[in-house]
Amino acid sequence: MPAEDGLKRSQETESLVKRLAGPSSGKAGLAKDQSEINRIITEASKGSKFYDNEKKKDKEVTVRIEKILKERDESLKTADIRKIESSVDQLIAELEVQRDLTQIIVHVDMDAFYANVELLDNPKLHGKPFAVGKGVLSTASYEARFIAKKLCPDLIFLPNRFSRYLEMSKKIMDIFHRYDPDMCPAGCDEGYLNITPYCEEHSMAAEDCVREMRETVFRETQLTVSAGIAPNKMLAKICSDKNKPNGQFQLEFKPEAIKAFMHDLSIRKVPGIGRVNERMLDAIGIKTCGDIYQQRAVVTLMDKRFGLVFLCRTYLGIASNVVQPHEREERKSIGAERTFSTLDSKEKIFEKLTEVSVELEKDMEETGWVGRTVTLKFKLDTYQVFTRAKSIDHWVSKKEELFAIGKELLLPEFPLKIRLIGLRVTKLKDLRAKDDPTNGIKRFFQSSKENEPRKKAKLEDDADLHDVMEDAMPGFHEHDETDYQVDDNDGDDIVEITNMDKDVTRSRPPHSTSNAQASSSKLESVPARARSTSAAPRLRGDKGKSILTSIKASTQECPICSKVLEIDNDSLNAHIDFCLSRSAIMEAQVETNKLVKKPYVGWPRQEFSRKVDTKPPSSRGRQPSKRGR
DNA sequence: ATAAGAAGGACCC
DNA sequence: ATCCAGGGTCCTTCTGCT
Numbered sequence: 001m002p003a004e005d006g007l008k009r010s011q012e013t014e015s016l017v018k019r020l021a022g023p024s025s026g027k028a029g030l031a032k033d034q035s036e037i038n039r040i041i042t043e044a045s046k047g048s049k050f051y052d053n054e055k056k057k058d059k060e061v062t063v064r065i066e067k068i069l070k071e072r073d074e075s076l077k078t079a080d081i082r083k084i085e086s087s088v089d090q091l092i093a094e095l096e097v098q099r100d101l102t103q104i105i106v107h108v109d110m111d112a113f114y115a116n117v118e119l120l121d122n123p124k125l126h127g128k129p130f131a132v133g134k135g136v137l138s139t140a141s142y143e144a145r146f147i148a149k150k151l152c153p154d155l156i157f158l159p160n161r162f163s164r165y166l167e168m169s170k171k172i173m174d175i176f177h178r179y180d181p182d183m184c185p186a187g188c189d190e191g192y193l194n195i196t197p198y199c200e201e202h203s204m205a206a207e208d209c210v211r212e213m214r215e216t217v218f219r220e221t222q223l224t225v226s227a228g229i230a231p232n233k234m235l236a237k238i239c240s241d242k243n244k245p246n247g248q249f250q251l252e253f254k255p256e257a258i259k260a261f262m263h264d265l266s267i268r269k270v271p272g273i274g275r276v277n278e279r280m281l282d283a284i285g286i287k288t289c290g291d292i293y294q295q296r297a298v299v300t301l302m303d304k305r306f307g308l309v310f311l312c313r314t315y316l317g318i319a320s321n322v323v324q325p326h327e328r329e330e331r332k333s334i335g336a337e338r339t340f341s342t343l344d345s346k347e348k349i350f351e352k353l354t355e356v357s358v359e360l361e362k363d364m365e366e367t368g369w370v371g372r373t374v375t376l377k378f379k380l381d382t383y384q385v386f387t388r389a390k391s392i393d394h395w396v397s398k399k400e401e402l403f404a405i406g407k408e409l410l411l412p413e414f415p416l417k418i419r420l421i422g423l424r425v426t427k428l429k430d431l432r433a434k435d436d437p438t439n440g441i442k443r444f445f446q447s448s449k450e451n452e453p454r455k456k457a458k459l460e461d462d463a464d465l466h467d468v469m470e471d472a473m474p475g476f477h478e479h480d481e482t483d484y485q486v487d488d489n490d491g492d493d494i495v496e497i498t499n500m501d502k503d504v505t506r507s508r509p510p511h512s513t514s515n516a517q518a519s520s521s522k523l524e525s526v527p528a529r530a531r532s533t534s535a536a537p538r539l540r541g542d543k544g545k546s547i548l549t550s551i552k553a554s555t556q557e558c559p560i561c562s563k564v565l566e567i568d569n570d571s572l573n574a575h576i577d578f579c580l581s582r583s584a585i586m587e588a589q590v591e592t593n594k595l596v597k598k599p600y601v602g603w604p605r606q607e608f609s610r611k612v613d614t615k616p617p618s619s620r621g622r623q624p625s626k627r628g629r
Numbered sequence: 630a631t632a633a634g635a636a637g638g639a640c641c642c
Numbered sequence: 643a644t645c646c647a648g649g650g651t652c653c654t655t656c657t658g659c660t
Contacts, residue, residue: 187642187649274640332651341645373634389635422648 053383061276065283068305072284075301088296092312100231101253103321104206106193107228107236108176108213111245113189117168118158120222130156165189168221175217179209184323190240192233194323207250214248231258234319238269258317263290270314281306289315329430334369335377336360337422342381344417352421353406354399360423361399368432370395371425374402376409379420388413395429 110116114132119125129152169188176183180193199209210227217225228239229250235258242249251261267289268278281287284302285295292299292315300308313319336359343349364370373391380386388409396402406423410416 190642272640276639333649335649337648339646339648375635385637387636391634420646424650 049382061279065280068280068302069283072298072302076298079297079301081297084297084300088300088308088312091309092293092296092316095309095312095316095318096255099255099316099318100321101255102196103194103231104196104199105230105232105236105321105323106179106195106206106210107230107233107240108191108193109226109228109240109244110172110189111224111226113168113223114160114165116223117165118161121164125156125158128156129154130158132158132160168223171221172217172223172225175213175220178216179213180323182323182325184325192236192323194321207248210248210250214246232317232319232321233323234271234314235261235317237271238265241269255316259315262315262317263288265289267291267314272310289317329433331369331428331430333424333426334360334364334367334371334428335375335422335424336363337377337420337424339379339420342417342419344415346414349410349416349418349421350403350407353410353423354403356421356423357399357403357406360402360425361397364397364425368430369425369428370397370431371429372396372427373425374405374409375424375426376406377420377422377424378410378413378416378418381417381419383419385420386413391427396425 115130118130118132165188172189173183173185173191176185176191176193179195179198183191183193185191195206195209198204199206202209204212206229210229214225214227217223224246226240226244226246227248228236228242229248230236230239231251231253235251239249239251251258265288267273267281267286270289273281284298284306286292286299292311296308296312299306299311336356338352338356340352343352372393372395373389374396375387375389377385377387390405390409392405396405402423402425406421410421
């Protein structure tokens, strides 16, 4: 079915509303949920460049998907599916052999951290809906506020108090450290632990240990924490969501149980799979981790795009189980940025740039870094983001210089209307490096067991890197030779797997002719599948970390209308969706318009320019660069 | 021709 | 009647040098 004409306007509208809410769905935390709701409301109320931008991005993904499908169908023509499948089966078997169930990994995750800290400090808030933070919402436009009020008359706004959260965070992390001195914090409200030694020393069952730990946290801070217990970080993380809030979940440490667990798990739950990859995988028939197996041939044919090994490991529920604190020298960049109401005068913009420079200098000084390349980032009023970078022949960190470089980078871009400006410096040097150069190497020596020198070095290095990474999850896109396999310690048979996987894979020409065609006409329209992403989960009330203090037990309170409902999470979600639905907002909008008298420039004007014109629109005339192509 | 830089994204908390 | 998500990492693709 051709193009947008085929879509009903209202239908698309609704799907987009959901899409706006969507990204936060599966896994986001409080801030995210909150900001998504904020966005829905604000953007709805102001006609929304944001919305247009989302629409555009959405469409780009759709186009990408078309390309992928074509590619798939092309390679499917000549492929020997059976053969591919059996080689994948072999890969899976080899991965299975590497499975390590010896480590007890815990992911701990504070429940609605900010909100609960506020609640703690002000018990009167109990039972009332409130939003933490100067989100868009609390400082939003009059109309937006009005709508918000309309949708949720009792909503209370609280300012963020970061230092307070940090203080609590320290206490909590301190408790976690008692159970694993090498625990790895992941943000201020969550972390990974390896409690294997602790359990052993205290001859304790994991579940008891974790329960005790959670009780300790509660006793000492009055805050609740949820936890997942599993043989690796990925599983632990997914599990910590299972009985949230204030609950824990342990996965059975058996391959069959783990595979069963993965089988029906939405692929979106996997750390590293975001909105875009969710859609792309959906396009090739993968919605759950179990689907990976069904589609293993296709995945193999498109290894470059999707990462066969990663997906196979995901299917099996295998991932890194290495928990280490991160170390200072792993820092890659440091930056600062500001969002503001859109600005177009040079003076004002440079003022913002000054602010950012000052802040960055301060930050760099406090943390002891200097760097060699400075990247300017700006976001147009259309929400398009650009970056411009410059490398310097000496170490920079001073605000004057940061500003000067930023200015130099920005100047050629005028005229501009921007809503964000930021600076980031990379190629860092650590002023506090104690033992000098060859920093990162020492860990390499520790863990390496001098195997075959050839590429082992790189492999191990990579693995190491990924392990320690703060966001520790394996990257989604992988090279075939970089499959940082078993960051676990046992892996040695890796190389073979790698090779084999290459073999299978090589059906595709080495380098992309794809770009060429990308630029060609391609004026075909969006296929019927435009409305994709059928059943993505939306705002999850059960995430606890939602906009307000959610309630627990059998009754839940809708974050939007505050209505108390006696239902399960799914129904609650449905209700929330309803509350956020277009009609609700539009209704409020109508009211608003009456009072504010401002035309409703609302949602979708259907008609999208045929050729997306990757060029940045806005600021007429010349654009931030062109690099499209 | 190749390694390195630049730009743009995806994703995470 | 309006104006603040910000801090990161990694990956891919393209390009202009020596």
